[in-house]
Amino acid sequence: MAPSLHPLIDNGINKGDPAFPGGTLRCRCPSDQVVVSLKSNVAHNHACGCSKCWKPSGALFSVVGVLPRENVKVEANESKLHVIDSSAVILRNACKECGAHLFGRIERDHPFRGLDFVHIELSDQKGWQEPQFAGFVSSIIEQGYSPEGMNAVRAKFKAEGLESYDALSPPLMDLIATFTAKKAGVKFANL
Numbered sequence: 001m002a003p004s005l006h007p008l009i010d011n012g013i014n015k016g017d018p019a020f021p022g023g024t025l026r027c028r029c030p031s032d033q034v035v036v037s038l039k040s041n042v043a044h045n046h047a048c049g050c051s052k053c054w055k056p057s058g059a060l061f062s063v064v065g066v067l068p069r070e071n072v073k074v075e076a077n078e079s080k081l082h083v084i085d086s087s088a089v090i091l092r093n094a095c096k097e098c099g100a101h102l103f104g105r106i107e108r109d110h111p112f113r114g115l116d117f118v119h120i121e122l123s124d125q126k127g128w129q130e131p132q133f134a135g136f137v138s139s140i141i142e143q144g145y146s147p148e149g150m151n152a153v154r155a156k157f158k159a160e161g162l163e164s165y166d167a168l169s170p171p172l173m174d175l176i177a178t179f180t181a182k183k184a185g186v187k188f189a190n191l
């Protein structure tokens with residue numbers, strides 16, 4: 001049987017609406033949900049196989065995108081949120097009761113500081129940007145997925161139209177490298 005990558009990918013990807021203005025995320029509690037409003041669509045939405053991003057049960061990957069942190073606002077039940085690992089680069093604010101991650105924020109000097117990481121499956125609205133690529137694919141091995149199954153995982157992403165990377169997509173890796181180079185005072189030239 002083909003592995004379950006993520007419910008938003010397994011049965012075909014629904015294209016988002018480029019004009020989608022944003023919407024509301026709710027945690028998975030049956031009542032007193034944590035509610036977060038997002039005032040824009042997400043960008044760089046991707047499947048992530050890393051060990052820290054929140055995955056629905058049974059899925060090998062999370063689906064996570066970014067948007068400017070000023071577009072993210074907790075509207076209800078903020079007291080239920082806690083940071084699950086304060087030593088991580090991305091401070092993931094999760095519901096203490098249901099475990100859903102509402103947003104991840106970076107406070108340290110980092111190329112993605114200013115962007116929050118969110119899971120649009122916590123919204124029941126349609127139009128969010130569809131997944132663009134799969135990142136940190138090999139990381140699922142670190143969580144116990146058999147290395148022999150990796151060809152099937154990458155083939156399934158390909159069949160759904162997504163490239164697999166073992167870190168992030170080339171544009172994001174270029175952003176990280178540019179940040180690192182500028183910080184080190186590197187001068188760019190066409191060598």
Ligand SMILES: N[C@@H](CCC(=O)N[C@@H](CSCO)C(=O)NCC(=O)O)C(=O)O
Nearest residue numbers: 048049050051052053088089090136139
């Ligand atoms: N093999 C590791 C990789 C973890 C990792 O570097 N994850 C990335 C991507 S998360 C969203 O794309 C990252 O930036 N992590 C920073 C953080 O998680 O705070 C593993 O699987 O853990």
Ligand SMILES: [Zn+2]
Nearest residue numbers: 027029095098
């Ligand atoms: Zn909850």
Ligand SMILES: [Zn+2]
Nearest residue numbers: 048050052053
């Ligand atoms: Zn991740």
